Amino acid sequence: MLKGILEGCILKVISEKEVYGYELATKLHESGFSTVSEGSIYPLLIRMNKEKLIEGTLKKSTAGPNRKYYRLTEKGQKELSQFIINWNILKCGVDKLLKEEEQ
Template identity: 55%
Template sequence: MKISQRSQLLKGILEGCILSIIKMQPTYGYEVSMKLQEFGLSDVSEGSIYPILLRLQKEKLIIGEMKKSDTGPKRKYYQLTTEGEIQLTEFIHQWELLKQPVDKIIEKGVHYNKNK
């Protein structure tokens, strides 16, 4: 998520959402998947999430730390780095830049329908 900006955003929505979720509160992968469900992104599988977490970690946007759990196996808690915060801000900006045109385009298409 460095060089190519918008184009990546088109497929990188999940990445930004995960950054935002981690920002709310340090979290581990399994909980991320449950939070995404709560928010309404119900069909995002762990096969998507964990690779993203690893990638984000490799890019130093988040850092992970293993912690014991009372109720199950150890968890890897992630939190944002400064660079991660910057990238999240950038993501939000790009998301707005994408959303507005798309909404406009859709609205105008639907509107045309009504005049028919």
Template identity: 40%
Template sequence: MGKQTTEMLKGVLEGIILAVLARRPAYGYEITAWLREQGFADIVEGTVYALLVRIEQRGLVDVEKVPSEKGPPRKVYSLNAQGRDQLTEFWRTWSFLVNRLEQLREGED
């Protein structure tokens, strides 16, 4: 990814993580691995974990500690009602921005 892509991604990564969690509960490494599979090769675990902490502090997810075969229990995150509301708002904002950017690109007023 180029620098511009990385910078733009930083602005929407929280929404992307909420969208991933809307599909199913997951832990940090699972989210990172899935994002990489989707082409976000430069995503690092530390960035995802920092966002998960912030999302948890804001009350957008429920967290369950699940035993791990290797090491300490994993924190599995699932989107709660407040998180779903936030995700709905993210998609509303995303749609607004996409529409305005398309108009700008096409030279409309």
């Protein structure tokens, strides 16, 4: 389940601006995904690129080698929209169950 959630969150971060892998990992960590390693993010980026959800472009870096920056494709935007719908449905159901548990 975390994999699907992580993919949706990656799409959301990329939808806000082009990012490179390490920058993406940092944003995810800042958002509370502290247990997600860079080693699990890069394979997802490769797969999402193959599925044409994102596109990567190499750009020069002022601090070392070129970096691959990722941006959302139209297909990726549609996937993100569907993720948000599915997440809200799942979240409501879980919240309802947890609220019932508190009573």
